[in-house]
Amino acid sequence: MGLLGATELIAPDLIKNIGWLVFGRIRPIHINLVLFGFVTPGLLAAAFYYLPRLLRTEIFSEKLGVFTVVAWNFMLIATVVTLAAGHSQGREYAEMIWPVDMLVVVGLVLVLINLLMTVKNRQEPILYVSVWYVLAALVLTATTFSLGNVIWRPDSGALAGIPDAILLWFYGHNVFGLFLTPLAAGVTYYVIPRACRSPLYSHTLSLLGFWSLLVVYTHIGTHHLLQVPVPTWLKVIAVVDSVGMVIPVMAFLINIWFTVQGKLGEIHADIGAKFVFTGTIMYFFVSIQGSMMSLPDVQRVTHFNNWVVGHAHVGVLGFAGMIALGGLYYVLPKLTGRPLYSRFLADLQYWLILIGVVGFTVVLTVAGLIQGNAWLNGETIYRILPEIHIYYVFRSAIGLIVFVAAVIGFYNVFRTLWQPTGEAQ
Numbered sequence: 001m002g003l004l005g006a007t008e009l010i011a012p013d014l015i016k017n018i019g020w021l022v023f024g025r026i027r028p029i030h031i032n033l034v035l036f037g038f039v040t041p042g043l044l045a046a047a048f049y050y051l052p053r054l055l056r057t058e059i060f061s062e063k064l065g066v067f068t069v070v071a072w073n074f075m076l077i078a079t080v081v082t083l084a085a086g087h088s089q090g091r092e093y094a095e096m097i098w099p100v101d102m103l104v105v106v107g108l109v110l111v112l113i114n115l116l117m118t119v120k121n122r123q124e125p126i127l128y129v130s131v132w133y134v135l136a137a138l139v140l141t142a143t144t145f146s147l148g149n150v151i152w153r154p155d156s157g158a159l160a161g162i163p164d165a166i167l168l169w170f171y172g173h174n175v176f177g178l179f180l181t182p183l184a185a186g187v188t189y190y191v192i193p194r195a196c197r198s199p200l201y202s203h204t205l206s207l208l209g210f211w212s213l214l215v216v217y218t219h220i221g222t223h224h225l226l227q228v229p230v231p232t233w234l235k236v237i238a239v240v241d242s243v244g245m246v247i248p249v250m251a252f253l254i255n256i257w258f259t260v261q262g263k264l265g266e267i268h269a270d271i272g273a274k275f276v277f278t279g280t281i282m283y284f285f286v287s288i289q290g291s292m293m294s295l296p297d298v299q300r301v302t303h304f305n306n307w308v309v310g311h312a313h314v315g316v317l318g319f320a321g322m323i324a325l326g327g328l329y330y331v332l333p334k335l336t337g338r339p340l341y342s343r344f345l346a347d348l349q350y351w352l353i354l355i356g357v358v359g360f361t362v363v364l365t366v367a368g369l370i371q372g373n374a375w376l377n378g379e380t381i382y383r384i385l386p387e388i389h390i391y392y393v394f395r396s397a398i399g400l401i402v403f404v405a406a407v408i409g410f411y412n413v414f415r416t417l418w419q420p421t422g423e424a425q
């Protein structure tokens with residue numbers, strides 16, 4: 001979907017008169033699929049693996065888990081079909097119509113029940129930080145998703161005017177900050193110490209990171225609305241706390257990186273840990289960039305253009321997506337009791353994605369700077385389009401690389417699951 005959308009931005013007349021393939025429908029399908037179809041299930045799958053192990057108990061209900069997976073996939077099909085058919089509530093990250101919203105809420109609540117009951121039945125009295133993160137992610141997201149999608153207004157899924165924008169972006173950034181981020185942190189806190197075969201550097205630091213994330217991240221959504229007439233005090237809080245994000249980010253990263261200190265060999269040896277560790281480096285970059293983008297003077301140039309799309313791909317693909325893939329590759333051989341079908345293919349996928357994320361970032365950042373500076377100088381939007389055309393071509397080419405990586409990854413996972421024993425390469 002991303003590749004198709006990117007191609008349509010180069011050649012808008014490519015797909016004429018096929019309503020369900022126009023950019024305006026492809027784009028929301030793309031973002032909802034990456035969000036709810038790829039990264040979320042990937043990170044949750046890892047949580048379903050590590051939670052029982054950390055708590056020394058069985059998962060509460062395997063049947064409920066399988067039922068949730070079926071319901072979740074049904075929700076994804078409904079998302080694609082309804083958005084392709086043009087049924088959209090037109091609010092970013094909240095495009096799905098009410099019945100689909102309800103399926104998401106039900107799915108999140110079912111996962112929460114299963115995991116909470118597992119915690120209740122645990123043999124291990126101490127709750128490791130990964131458990132905190134995954135439970136917080138679910139509680140907070142079931143709530144903010146419901147609020148942000150205004151589920152008590154099924155017809156519009158929206159409030160009116162500025163309050164709607166504030167609520168939407170309260171939810172919009174929470175999807176990344178209080179859902180993908182804690183889920184990814186949970187996986188990282190599990191995989192990295194296990195792969196390094198050493199204890200976590202500091203449990204105190206992990207608690208500082210957890211609580212400061214909850215305190216600081218919950219109200220920075222308004223940094224998406226700095227160019228909008230929302231109350232100034234709200235913007236000030238958003239900007240100050242966006243800069244304050246350096247506390248949870250660095251608490252997490254210092255903890256993980258000090259755990260890895262002297263153990264890079266172990267990280268390199270385990271392809272799952274390699275993906276996860278790279279995700280933490282991306283987290284560093286996306287967060288520094290994010291804090292900068294929250295400053296009004298910077299955002300005067302970067303807002304509304306491809307710079308933000310670059311940031312989005314570093315965050316959702318480079319950070320959360322890489323960690324989701326790392327979790328998958330870490331868990332898969334342990335679950336199946338077989339080695340990965342091909343370490344070579346997994347490494348190839350790793351490099352293709354890395355090239356893809358870095359490539360996206362460079363190309364989209366440059367295109368964004370051209371757009372932002374031209375607009376600041378009073379240039380009109382459409383006259384800049386020919387100038388950034390070449391960057392859109394590069395973006396599509398890089399998108400092809402990412403697409404190939406996904407196909408390779410799928411093949412590798414498929415063969416790991418279905419290889420006759422002993423066939424691993």
Ligand code: HEM
Pocket residue numbers: 001002003004005006009027030031034038039308309310312313316317321395396398399400402403
């Ligand atoms: C084949 C690879 C991909 C290509 C070519 C691609 C392309 C695109 C395009 C064209 C857009 C719309 C930008 C706009 O409206 O101007 C977009 C948005 C987005 N994509 Fe991708 N994408 C790809 C893969 C991914 C992956 C794997 C993820 C995450 C795991 C992702 C996350 C996002 C997000 C979060 C947005 C919303 C950006 C924003 O509104 O600022 N994309 N992508």
Ligand code: HEM
Pocket residue numbers: 092176177180181223224242243245246249283286287288289290291292293294299302303304308311312313314315316319320
């Ligand atoms: C310290 C951490 C972060 C800060 C302060 C931050 C800040 C920002 C800001 C200010 C924007 C809006 C830019 C604009 O519209 O002009 C933005 C957009 C975005 N951020 Fe972040 N960010 C951070 C981390 C992350 C992470 C970790 C992710 C992904 C997991 C992420 C994903 C996104 C996405 C997808 C958008 C595009 C939203 C849209 O569609 O307009 N960010 N971020």
